[in-house]
Amino acid sequence: xxxxxxxxxxxxxxxxxxxxxxxxxxxxxxxxxxxxxxxxxxxxxxxxxxxxxxxxxxxxxxxxxxxxxxxxxxxxxxxxxxxxxxxxxxxxxxxxxxxxxxxxxxxxxxxxxxxxxxxxxxxxxxxxxxxxxxxxxxxxxxxxxxxxxxxxxxxxxxxxxxxxxxxxxxxxxxxxxxxxxxxxxxxxxxxxxxxxxxxxxxxxxxxxxxxxxxxxxxxxxxxxxxxxxxxxxxxxxxxxxxxxxxxxxxxxxxxxxxxxxxxxxxxxxxxxxxxxxxxxxxxxxxxxxxxxxxxxxxxxxxxxxxxxxxxxxxxxxxxxxxxxxxxxxxxxxxxxxxxxxxxxxxxxxxxxxxxx
Ligand code: ADP
Ligand code: MG
Numbered sequence: 001x002x003x004x005x006x007x008x009x010x011x012x013x014x015x016x017x018x019x020x021x022x023x024x025x026x027x028x029x030x031x032x033x034x035x036x037x038x039x040x041x042x043x044x045x046x047x048x049x050x051x052x053x054x055x056x057x058x059x060x061x062x063x064x065x066x067x068x069x070x071x072x073x074x075x076x077x078x079x080x081x082x083x084x085x086x087x088x089x090x091x092x093x094x095x096x097x098x099x100x101x102x103x104x105x106x107x108x109x110x111x112x113x114x115x116x117x118x119x120x121x122x123x124x125x126x127x128x129x130x131x132x133x134x135x136x137x138x139x140x141x142x143x144x145x146x147x148x149x150x151x152x153x154x155x156x157x158x159x160x161x162x163x164x165x166x167x168x169x170x171x172x173x174x175x176x177x178x179x180x181x182x183x184x185x186x187x188x189x190x191x192x193x194x195x196x197x198x199x200x201x202x203x204x205x206x207x208x209x210x211x212x213x214x215x216x217x218x219x220x221x222x223x224x225x226x227x228x229x230x231x232x233x234x235x236x237x238x239x240x241x242x243x244x245x246x247x248x249x250x251x252x253x254x255x256x257x258x259x260x261x262x263x264x265x266x267x268x269x270x271x272x273x274x275x276x277x278x279x280x281x282x283x284x285x286x287x288x289x290x291x292x293x294x295x296x297x298x299x300x301x302x303x304x305x306x307x308x309x310x311x312x313x314x315x316x317x318x319x320x321x322x323x324x325x326x327x328x329x330x331x332x333x334x335x336x337x338x339x340x341x342x343x344x345x346x347x348x349x350x351x352x353x354x355x356x
Contacts, residue, residue: 001187002064002154003029004050009059010211011045019045021211022059027189029064032181034198035191037208038234043191046208047157050189051078063154079148083160085140087132087147093119094128097147104151118150121184123176138169138176145180156181156188162197170194174201195235199223207231225267227353232282239283241321242355245273253352255279257321262297264350271354278355285314285327287349290341297345299324303335317341 006025019042027033035043048054052073060069068076087096101111122142162170178201181188198205199219206216215231226232243257254263301319315326
């Protein structure tokens with residue numbers, strides 16, 4: 001398996017629609033990499049450019065040291081798996097998988113061996129003679145994975161592969177696909193709009209916006225250190241509030257919002273906010289505590305809504321910095337609507353970036 005490098009790739013459709021805008025990206029060999037972003041931000045276009053199904057208007061794409069920008073799709077050996085499995089329902093599992101090899105005029109004995117190997121990779125040994133319509137949705141998705149893997153691709157490209165499955169199966173398949181990719185040392189790029197799927201499965205992920213990469217990092221980095229408000233609100237839930245910079249330090253800063261000072265971490269290393277400059281504060285619902293902790297970031301509020309969800313309790317609390325969503329696990333005290341409470345948060349848990 002090989003690394004994939006995307007260098008300044010742009011794609012303009014019909015001379016007007018800029019789907020990709022000078023995008024740079026490096027994916028390591030053996031990495032399970034996720035592309036995330038709102039509908040229309042260019043995820044599928046990027047995947048199609050990497051597969052060779054689309055030609056970039058500008059820029060270059062490398063598999064390892066090989067420049068594949070002008071290479072035909074079948075010569076790139078990048079296998080793509082789609083949301084619709086595109087299997088032939090009247091053919092057996094084996095025939096569905098072997099079809100691509102038969103087209104390449106590979107000897108029968110080798111085809112048989114490789115199909116068996118691919119079935120083993122997706123844990124469907126012994127299913128070769130079944131017909132497709134005898135399989136569950138999850139098994140069908142595994143057949144389409146096997147069909148992709150049987151050609152021994154240099155990389156695996158998955159475009160929303162689980163979107164057609166029901167919620168429960170989708171969650172089970174996360175672990176399944178991840179271990180197929182990892183056990184076989186594949187380099188894989190996985191497109192989804194489901195942020196939880198990305199957080200659960202990715203080695204690293206990139207959030208795309210308007211044909212560019214907004215931020216790239218491990219799931220934990222993206223969730224805990226978002227550098228832009230749209231990344232913070234796209235991945236997980238968050239409370240956002242705008243204010244003015246009071247004091248800027250090396251990696252934290254003080255911001256005043258409606259007369260209340262908050263202190264938090266600065267995630268954009270290049271930002272040197274000046275006093276009075278507009279800034280946005282992002283506070284995850286689970287970061288707020290309803291009991292005294294460090295004395296940092298104390299805000300008085302009134303509970304206006306409560307949802308008891310067993311495992312957790314969700315509140316909405318009105319404060320001087322706006323209505324705050326608060327999530328508590330295993331609380332000391334169960335508060336009621338109308339209660340006056342004080343919210344607390346450690347400065348290391350609050351994130352501050354320039355207002356965009
Ligand atoms: P995503 O997969 O993130 O939802 P796409 O890559 O499909 O986004 O699309 C990115 C942008 O490019 C959108 O504005 C879309 O309408 C446009 N686009 C995609 N494919 C084509 C095409 N074949 N012709 C014209 N415009 C296209
Ligand atoms: Mg798409």
